[in-house]
Structures are given as structure tokens and as C-alpha cells.
Amino acid sequence: MPVLNAHPLAQNVRALQYAQSVQTVLLLLIQLVSVAMGTLRTIPLVNNAHHHALNVLEVLQPALDALMA
Incomplete structure (x- = not known):
């Protein structure tokens, strides 16, 4: 039973x-x-998507750090 207060x-x-x-x-x-992505990096579209994923991580990292502070 969860404690309400x-x-x-x-x-x-x-x-x-x-x-x-x-x-x-x-x-x-x-x-x-x-x-x-490392296994598919030879495909230009996949390589581009990998860079976008890294950019998203760079944007999210400060928010994650703030949550952990």
C-alpha cells in the first residue's frame, strides 16, 4: 500500500x-x-542520422545533468 503523505x-x-x-x-x-550506426556508417543517410543523434545527446545532456544535481 503506497504511503499517501x-x-x-x-x-x-x-x-x-x-x-x-x-x-x-x-x-x-x-x-x-x-x-x-557504426556497422552502417558507410551509408551516407545513416551517417547523417548518427550525427543528428549525437547533436540531440549534446542538447539533452545539460538537462540530464540538471536533474542529477
């Missing part, structure tokens, strides 16, 4: 754990995409 610190801990889980999933997904 959880202590604010417990809520913060859960929020931090959730943010860490999201960050881990995103990083694993990006690594998976990077490995897949």
Missing part, C-alpha cells in the same frame, strides 16, 4: 531514482544506436 525527502529520493533510471535508459539507447 510520504516525507518530502522520500519523494525527492524517488524523483532522483527515476531521473537516474531515465538517464541510464537514454544512455543505453544511444549506445545501442551508436553501435548499430
